[in-house]
Amino acid sequence: MEVAVVGGSTRQILGSYRGKCMELRWERRNIRSKAKGEKEKRVSVKNKKEKVPIYISTNPSHINSEELRDLCSACNHSCHRFPKYLDCDTDVVEAVDIHKLRTALSHSSLVVSVFCKPTDVLLYTTKSSSEINTTSNKNIQIQIQGLGLGLGLKDLFQQLMPVTPFNAQLVGFGRAVSDFGLTASIYDVMVIPSLRGMGIGRMILKRLVRMLASRDIYDIAAVCSEKERMFFKACGFGDDILGSTTMMYSRKVSTYDEGDQLVIRAGQKLLLAPALKETSASLKAKNS
Amino acid sequence: MGVFGSIRVLRLRAGFWESIKSGLLKDDTTQVIETSPEPQVEEPLPEEFVLIEKTQPDGAIEQIIFSSGGDVDVYDLQSLCDKVGWPRRPLSKLAAALKNSYMVATLHSIRKSPEPEGGDQKKLIGMARATSDHAFNATIWDVLVDPSYQGQGLGKTLVENIIRALLQRDIGNITLFADSQVVEFYRNLGFEPDPEGIKGMFWYPKF
Numbered sequence: 487m488e489v490a491v492v493g494g495s496t497r498q499i500l501g502s503y504r505g506k507c508m509e510l511r512w513e514r515r516n517i518r519s520k521a522k523g524e525k526e527k528r529v530s531v532k533n534k535k536e537k538v539p540i541y542i543s544t545n546p547s548h549i550n551s552e553e554l555r556d557l558c559s560a561c562n563h564s565c566h567r568f569p570k571y572l573d574c575d576t577d578v579v580e581a582v583d584i585h586k587l588r589t590a591l592s593h594s595s596l597v598v599s600v601f602c603k604p605t606d607v608l609l610y611t612t613k614s615s616s617e618i619n620t621t622s623n624k625n626i627q628i629q630i631q632g633l634g635l636g637l638g639l640k641d642l643f644q645q646l647m648p649v650t651p652f653n654a655q656l657v658g659f660g661r662a663v664s665d666f667g668l669t670a671s672i673y674d675v676m677v678i679p680s681l682r683g684m685g686i687g688r689m690i691l692k693r694l695v696r697m698l699a700s701r702d703i704y705d706i707a708a709v710c711s712e713k714e715r716m717f718f719k720a721c722g723f724g725d726d727i728l729g730s731t732t733m734m735y736s737r738k739v740s741t742y743d744e745g746d747q748l749v750i751r752a753g754q755k756l757l758l759a760p761a762l763k764e765t766s767a768s769l770k771a772k773n774s
Numbered sequence: 775m776g777v778f779g780s781i782r783v784l785r786l787r788a789g790f791w792e793s794i795k796s797g798l799l800k801d802d803t804t805q806v807i808e809t810s811p812e813p814q815v816e817e818p819l820p821e822e823f824v825l826i827e828k829t830q831p832d833g834a835i836e837q838i839i840f841s842s843g844g845d846v847d848v849y850d851l852q853s854l855c856d857k858v859g860w861p862r863r864p865l866s867k868l869a870a871a872l873k874n875s876y877m878v879a880t881l882h883s884i885r886k887s888p889e890p891e892g893g894d895q896k897k898l899i900g901m902a903r904a905t906s907d908h909a910f911n912a913t914i915w916d917v918l919v920d921p922s923y924q925g926q927g928l929g930k931t932l933v934e935n936i937i938r939a940l941l942q943r944d945i946g947n948i949t950l951f952a953d954s955q956v957v958e959f960y961r962n963l964g965f966e967p968d969p970e971g972i973k974g975m976f977w978y979p980k981f
Binding site: 565566567568586587589590592593594595661663664665666667668669671673695699702704705706707708709710711712715718719722723724725726727728729730731732733734735736737748750751752753755757758759760 | 863866867868869870871872873874875903905906907908909910911913915934935937938941942944946947948949950951952953954957960961963964965966967968969970971972973974975976977978979
């Protein structure tokens with residue numbers, strides 16, 4: 487299938503950087519069949535490289551906020567650093583507030599979104615969730631072929647259509663906030679679980695970094711949890727060379743605090759704002 | 775009255791503080807579906823107030839004014855950075871960074887001359903800025919106070935005001951990257967280092 491790269495030269499919203507902001511790519515997926523422990527069932531490891539067409543875009547208008555919220559849920563990602571869990575014995579985070587998400591999107595300096603055809607997503611969801619041994623692998627093969635044969639003409643046509651943001655599912659995302667002078671921060675990089683390990687996350691990050699570097703910003707920070715650290719490390723991020731310590735505001739409400747307070751909820755934390763300064767007039771009133 | 779100057783902390787503008795005093799306690803566990811469009815309060819309302827007023831021995835009055843309007847002269851900022859010993863950064867980049875920051879808080883010292891015809895001298899003595907996505911995350915960068923004005927709680931005021939402004943807008947992830955010598959300073963302001971294993975990582979360009 488020969489598909490030309492769809493590249494429109496679109497004016498990016500912030501600044502006059504003219505460049506491709508949409509393109510079609512193919513990702514390779516390594517499909518290995520793991521041999522079972524017992525010697526009798528050992529088979530040669532198959533390295534089957536398959537290509538999945540994906541569409542990577544840096545155009546913010548390609549993002550549907552509801553789709554993004556659903557992607558967050560699929561990735562169990564909360565935009566809060568200390569998310570609130572739905573239940574005390576589960577690690578499922580509460581859904582992202584759509585209004586805040588929209589605000590965040592509109593104020594993000596750069597966004598990268600990755601799309602994939604729903605049928606392909608479905609395919610890989612089935613593959614990754616099944617047991618990996620020779621017999622089931624064969625079954626999957628047959629299943630896929632069956633899928634192809636079982637599809638009607640309309641579906642076959644759909645399969646031949648190139649993937650665009652308008653007919654595809656959002657499967658990956660990443661955004662950066664920058665002052666376009668000195669610094670940038672990367673937030674919310676995510677890829678749906680079934681398509682991980684294919685280099686999509688890395689592609690998103692590389693694209694963000696490339697766009698920032700083209701605007702002369704090299705001080706790029708990404709605040710990440712323990713789990714995300716390996717991913718960022720593999721993409722070329724490391725500890726601060728200047729040895730700075732990452733700190734987060736976490737002053738909480740305590741039983742000793744009195745009076746008017748400004749308290750906000752951020753995920754599971756209740757943050758207390760610094761108190762207002764007492765003026766000399768109000769102090770005198772207290773003491774009299 | 776006496777030989778030494780008197781320090782007076784002036785009352786802040788009434789309306790502003792009244793609106794904050796009412797406080798905000800978010801406690802919703804239920805999903806509220808809003809049909810009305812969200813209020814378009816985009817940028818934080820710039821505020822300016824006198825923090826400290828001092829009468830000096832020669833009769834001159836020095837006021838230290840806090841402002842969040844972000845009215846910073848880049849040259850003044852450059853010289854302030856020199857005073858604290860920071861490496862020089864291109865002016866155009868400084869200007870762009872200031873322009874695109876979510877909030878720029880400044881401290882200026884205004885010296886009103888004792889003579890009636892004497893003019894006012896205004897100089898930048900402190901600054902702090904924060905970038906944000908206006909919804910979830912904010913990072914505080916570049917907190918600096920003129921060395922001759924340090925030790926008075928001015929840096930604390932700058933940072934506290936930024937935190938307050940961010941929390942008022944419901945921005946809960948407030949991060950910063952502190953040099954080793956200022957980690958304690960921020961700890962006293964309510965910041966926690968590497969909370970729950972969260973760390974900042976930086977990109978390393980491969981040449």
